[in-house]
Amino acid sequence: MKEKLDGIRLAALGMIEEARDTSRLNDIRVKYLGKSGEISAIMRDMANVPKEDRPAMGKLVNEMRGEVENALLLKTKTLSRLEEERKLKAEEIDVTLPSGGKKLGTLHPLTLIKKELIEIFAGMGFSVDEGPEIESDLFNFQLLNIPKDHPSRDMQDTFYVNDNIVLRTQTSAMQARIMTTTKPPIRVVVPGKVYRSDDDASHSPIFNQFEGLAIDKHITMGDLQGCLQTFAQKIFSKDTKVRLRPSYFPFTEPSVEVDVTCSMCHGKGCRVCKGTGWVEILGAGIVNPAVLDMCGIDSSIYSGFAFGFGIDRIAMIKYGIPNIKLLYENDVRFLKQFN
Numbered sequence: 001m002k003e004k005l006d007g008i009r010l011a012a013l014g015m016i017e018e019a020r021d022t023s024r025l026n027d028i029r030v031k032y033l034g035k036s037g038e039i040s041a042i043m044r045d046m047a048n049v050p051k052e053d054r055p056a057m058g059k060l061v062n063e064m065r066g067e068v069e070n071a072l073l074l075k076t077k078t079l080s081r082l083e084e085e086r087k088l089k090a091e092e093i094d095v096t097l098p099s100g101g102k103k104l105g106t107l108h109p110l111t112l113i114k115k116e117l118i119e120i121f122a123g124m125g126f127s128v129d130e131g132p133e134i135e136s137d138l139f140n141f142q143l144l145n146i147p148k149d150h151p152s153r154d155m156q157d158t159f160y161v162n163d164n165i166v167l168r169t170q171t172s173a174m175q176a177r178i179m180t181t182t183k184p185p186i187r188v189v190v191p192g193k194v195y196r197s198d199d200d201a202s203h204s205p206i207f208n209q210f211e212g213l214a215i216d217k218h219i220t221m222g223d224l225q226g227c228l229q230t231f232a233q234k235i236f237s238k239d240t241k242v243r244l245r246p247s248y249f250p251f252t253e254p255s256v257e258v259d260v261t262c263s264m265c266h267g268k269g270c271r272v273c274k275g276t277g278w279v280e281i282l283g284a285g286i287v288n289p290a291v292l293d294m295c296g297i298d299s300s301i302y303s304g305f306a307f308g309f310g311i312d313r314i315a316m317i318k319y320g321i322p323n324i325k326l327l328y329e330n331d332v333r334f335l336k337q338f339n
């Protein structure tokens with residue numbers, strides 16, 4: 001019995017000595033001290049020891065048990081401390097190391113164009129204004145010489161909120177707002193979102209327009225042409241030419257549609273300009289005297305020019321973007337290209 005006890009004691013202490021982690025120590029504890037462990041088994045066996053030997057044997061077993069328990073406790077302490085140290089070391093962060101560098105996003109192409117446009121027109125003395133996207137019929141249509149039930153309303157597929165409120169179809173609404181509240185001279189551009197019930201490769205139900213308005217004494221079509229020429233050369237290229245064609249808008253008289261030489265082929269004719277060498281970019285004209293008078297500006301003293309175009313269209317022409325939807329899907333593979 002005594003030899004058996006010594007054997008178990010040596011084996012247990014040896015194993016504890018060799019253990020390299022706390023989970024191994026736990027296994028050893030179960031093997032010897034657990035309910036069906038070897039030392040527990042010997043305790044149960046005491047019943048078979050002759051009565052007179054029991055006190056001495058019991059003492060031996062208890063001593064051995066105490067020794068094994070102590071060894072386990074000590075080794076657990078040591079290994080736990082080591083494990084804790086190892087864990088801290090692994091999680092260590094050196095805050096003095098240089099960072100990997102942050103990846104910066106890029107501005108949206110529409111934002112890039114808008115900023116560029118504002119800079120160009122600010123250089124010609126225009127200020128910048130913005131207005132509401134939910135607009136009254138009065139400013140979006142009536143004060144621009146488009147009365148209710150007038151056929152020219154069909155030029156724009158309007159989202160009506162109710163009979164008198166619309167999602168603005170054109171930034172021209174801001175012309176009326178500005179003219180009714182500001183005394184000439186006026187030189188202002190208005191970038192902003194507009195809405196129309198229209199949807200194909202070159203039309204989106206939401207898009208961005210850029211409006212221009214200049215009112216003063218003696219403003220002529222020549223001023224309009226010069227202003228647009230400068231704008232076209234700055235936004236596209238120095239050799240860009242501008243051409244004015246007669247057109248119709250209720251709020252300008254006369255009205256023009258404005259083409260620029262194709263920036264892809266420089267006027268030679270290509271797929272983008274459908275072989276003509278010209279691309280239409282905007283509508284413009286001399287502010288209709290009826291509009292001036294309706295908005296409270298004396299048309300016998302003042303005249304003005306106005307223009308409006310799609311920022312989206314400018315971006316599409318300038319960057320060769322084939323489908324307007326690309327500007328609104330926000331696919332990062334597309335957006336990343338405008339670094």
Ligand code: DAH
Binds near residue numbers: 172249252284285308
């Ligand atoms: N508002 C017009 C449109 O959305 C564009 C336009 C044409 C604006 C002529 C103007 C203008 O200011 O004079 O189709």
